[in-house]
Amino acid sequence: MAEIKNTNGTRVIDYMARDYDSLLLSMRDQIPEKLPEWKEYLSEADFGNVLLQLFAHMGDILSYYQDRVANESFLETSQTRRSVIHHLKLIGYKLSTAAPAAASLQLNVPSTVDGTVTITKGNAFATKSQKDKPSVRFEYTYETDLTIDWSLITPDSVTNRKYYDGIPVEEGRLVKDEILGTSDGKPNQQFMIAHSGLILRSVGTSQQLTKDIILTSELGSVTQEWTLQESLAFSAEGQNDFVIEIDDQDRTTIKFGDGNLGAIPDSGCVFKVTYRVGGGTDGNVTAETIQTIIDAPDLVLLGAKVTNPDPATGGAERETEEHAIQHAPTVFRSLKRAVTADDYEALALDFKGVGKVRAERSSWNEVILYVAPEGGGYVSDVLRANLLAYFEDKRPLSTIVAIEDVDYVKIYVTAEIGVGSYYSTDDITEKVQAAGYALLEFDNVDFKQVIYLSKFYEAIEDIDGVEYVTITEFRRDGQEDQIESRGKIVLQSYEIPRIPGTLPDDPESDSDYAAGIKVVIGEEGT
DSSP states (O other): OOOEEEETTEEEEOOSOOSHHHHHHHHHHHHHHHOTTOOOTTOTTOHHHHHHHHHHHHHHHHHHHHHHHHHHTSTTTOOSHHHHHHHHHTTTOOOOOOBOOEEEEEEEEETTOOSEEEEOTTOEEEEOOBTTBOOOEEEOOOSSOEEEEGGGSOOOTTTOEEEEEEEEEEESEEEEEEEEEEOOSOSSOEEEOSSSOBOOOOSSOTTOSSOSEEEEEEETTEEEEEEEOSOSTTOOTTOOEEEEEEOTTOOEEEEOOOSSSSOOOOTTOEEEEEEEEOOSGGGOOOTTOEEEEEEOHHHHHTTOEEEOSSOOBOOBOOOOHHHHHHHHHHHHHHTTOOOSHHHHHHHHHTSTTEEEEEEEEEETTEEEEEEEETTSSOOOHHHHHHHHHHTTTTSOTTOEEEEEEOEEEEEEEEEEEEEOTTSOHHHHHHHHHHHHHHHHOGGGOOTTOEEEHHHHHHHHHTSTTEEEEEEEEEEETTOOSSBOTTSEEEOOTTEEEEOTTOSTTSOGGGGGGTTSSEEEEOOTTO
């Protein structure tokens, strides 16, 4: 509430609180001094009171806009995505779009099939739709076709079918040759593509294996391809370049030059654009779920079947404002050039689909990036190829960049607990497992982590209904002692702790730990 204060003998209104109630109270506090003859100002029937309420209402609205303008004027206090986009544009940083999950498919056909079959960009596969979950579409995205010669593959003696492993696919949908519009020959033309949710991972990388967006113009019989750049500031006069801007609603606008910085498209030329939309964590599907061929007619005619032996990884939602505010300064300081280990890590994290990364120099001219995709798991062939291409114009000429999977270290924890009277054993067990899961969840751990036994005691003892807890097992994979004597587990610089039973190659014996911690119910009264 606003107050009338005396400062140096002068009555001053404290405007720190400027909502409806405080403004109305402040005006009423002025009435006895300014208008002592007004006695009925508290009456709801008094017309003057109605005016005070209107003034307070308008003051509340104006104060709201004042605060919003002040907040949105600075990056760290911005509340809207649009303001964050505009602030970061000043340092050449663009918020990342959603990243598609990648998977490797296994294809099999009857043993009688011979000859070749070609898989082309846009051939699609999908998971089966369920009542509460729609199907997820995956596509072959490489520019070069994949040809399989079945005559060279020996049939499996048990299933009597031929198998081919390693078809790289990505979640999303290809939009091919969309008519963007017709040029009017004026400078600084803009066109908005029809579908929101563009997948865009890197710009200006000539050696990309999968191009995120392809723009061509047709004028008569002449077809020209335009090049996507981060900015037109370095585009020469007449150079066929364009840039894109993605707004807070994930709508994409294509922009052309003014003739001095980038070419002006010829009047009458028709633009066609090919791009992909999608991305997000929904694409991180589990193993053996991509089993439907939806857009590959040659495979259907062969009686082919597909599946994904391993889970899809790397799917991530669009970059949040909070992440961008925290991460953008490190990318800006690197000047988008990879020299130090910190530069490599900052730039790799700027590539969507990368969840965690650790850069280490193995020699004077080789840098190893230990990469974990979004959500955990192992690096897919698609992510590896595109990430290497992304660093081509950022690394020193003599430096070799290698990408390795992180070493996931399973942490085994067994806790004997006592459950209080009138508490459900199943509910308490679930809460204890959830507490262990939170401590070892992928988003909550990092490289070179130190895992303390005391943290598990604290998390479990804080659960209402747990009378006592004794941790009888606290060790990393490969350690013989059941309890780490120092009360902590120290991991190496390329190691990340994880929950047993969460990767497909884990043995069945890890299933008891899959929720983060193995729970044993102790005897009552112990």
